[in-house]
Amino acid sequence: MLRALFTLCLLGHFSFAQTIQQCKYRFDNYLNFRGSLNNRVQFQNDVIYILDDKGKKEIAIYANEIELFARFLINNPFSKQEQLIKFKGVKKLSKAKCDSISDKITDKKNKNKYENKLPLSGYRIAIDPGHTAVTLTEALIEQKFLYFRKDSINHPYDTIKIFESSLAFNTAQLLQKMLEEQGAKVLLSRSKENYNSFNCTYSQWVTNHKTRILDSLKNAKVLPVIKYNKFIKQNEHDLFWDFFRDFELTNRAKVMNEFYPHLSVVIHYNVDEKNEPWKQITKKNFTMAFIGGAFTGDNLDKYENKVHFLRLLLTDQLNQSEKLAALTVTNFNKNLEIPIASQFDATYLKDNCLFTGSPGVFSRNLNLCRSVNSPLVYGESLYQDNERECEALMKMDITYKDLNTNDRLLSVAKSYYDAVFKFIKK
Ligand SMILES: [Zn+2]
Secondary structure (H helix, E strand, C coil), X not given: CHHHHHHHHHHHHCCCCCCHHHHHHHHHHHHEHHHCCCCCEEXXXXXXXXECCCCCEEEEEEHHHHHHHHHHHHCCCHHHHHHHHHHHCCCCCCHHHHHHHHHCCCCCCCCCCCCCCCCCCCCEEEEEECCCXXXXXXXXXXXXXXXXXXXXXXXXXXEEEEEHHHHHHHHHHHXXXXXXXXXXXXEECCCCCCCCCCXXXXXXXXXXXXXXXXXXXXXXXXXXXXXXXXXXXXXXXXXXXXXXXXXXXXXHHXXXXXXXXXXXXXXXXXXXXHHCCCCCCECCCCEEEEECCXXXXXXXXXXXXXXHHHHHHHCCHXXXXXXXXXXXXXXXXXXXXCCECCCCCCHHHHHHCEECXXXXXXXXXXXXXXXXXXXXXXXXXXECCEXXXXXXXXXCCEEECCEEECHHHHHXXXXXXXXXXXXXXX
């Protein structure tokens, strides 16, 4: 008992100065997908090594450098993070060098104490409404929509037509209003329900920006000529999946990170995976949320991912994300009356995710879970193709502060809001 108390005190004391043991905890509980990083990360008494795919030590972080790196990674743009880690390599930094790096860090996430008029004043919250398509033409490319005739005796002509982008955008706007009313500054990663983070639709991007962007990536040698030649000739569908999807997600993270959010909410709506190709209703409905982690060995081959991995390892963002996501899932379960998913309720949960220990919260190495630089919840509140949800989601029969919506989307927004509020106030 005494020992437990002593450990608790130590953990409390070191909540900012992260220790090797705390990093090891995150490695074991969130990051190391079924031991697949055992050959890529080595923990010793006073140092953590990141190894390349040949087993050669590539990066070393010493115990006394952890806090400095955690602060630096949280408070700097990606390009500077990458620069410092490349400069660092395996050498141990001198006290003077550590001090000079430390002096140059501006703590962007310190809350301005003078902004305290409302409960959330001084907090910045980034919201990403997932996806972008709200027309059938674009949705056929993106594949995030439901369109089928409901096979029911009572409603023989009911057509279900739902775009996930619309649901997510509507929820984001509701949540934005709730948070701003309490004084928070809120950023949405895209400004319209049919826009992506480049402030246009995908078709507009193809027409107006594709050639210029591909040319500039080729000229900067970021895009090999062979890939350039392939992308420049591709039809919209193939270009979306081979290039644009990841390119745009990376931009979403960039837009969110430039805002230096204290926390981020990524909004998605799920479907029953067994119901593919989603041309009928399902009886199933589960609620869940994702946070970062679950890296595999080959995920660390790209240098970019090593930088994200180090941030997730050295800072306490994953611990915080688990708390925020757990609060969110509890609210989904209570407010929407949907059961919480266990690891056995979907193949992707069993095959690609690590269970965090908090019901319904899983580590998953999705682009945004990895690259958004703040505690985050990536929510999958409900199954859109559920027999009751699909009808309820089609309605736009209530108004919340000038926004047309329905009671399901409002409950989802309220669930996020209460989770964010409780998380910040704790
Ligand atoms: Zn989605």
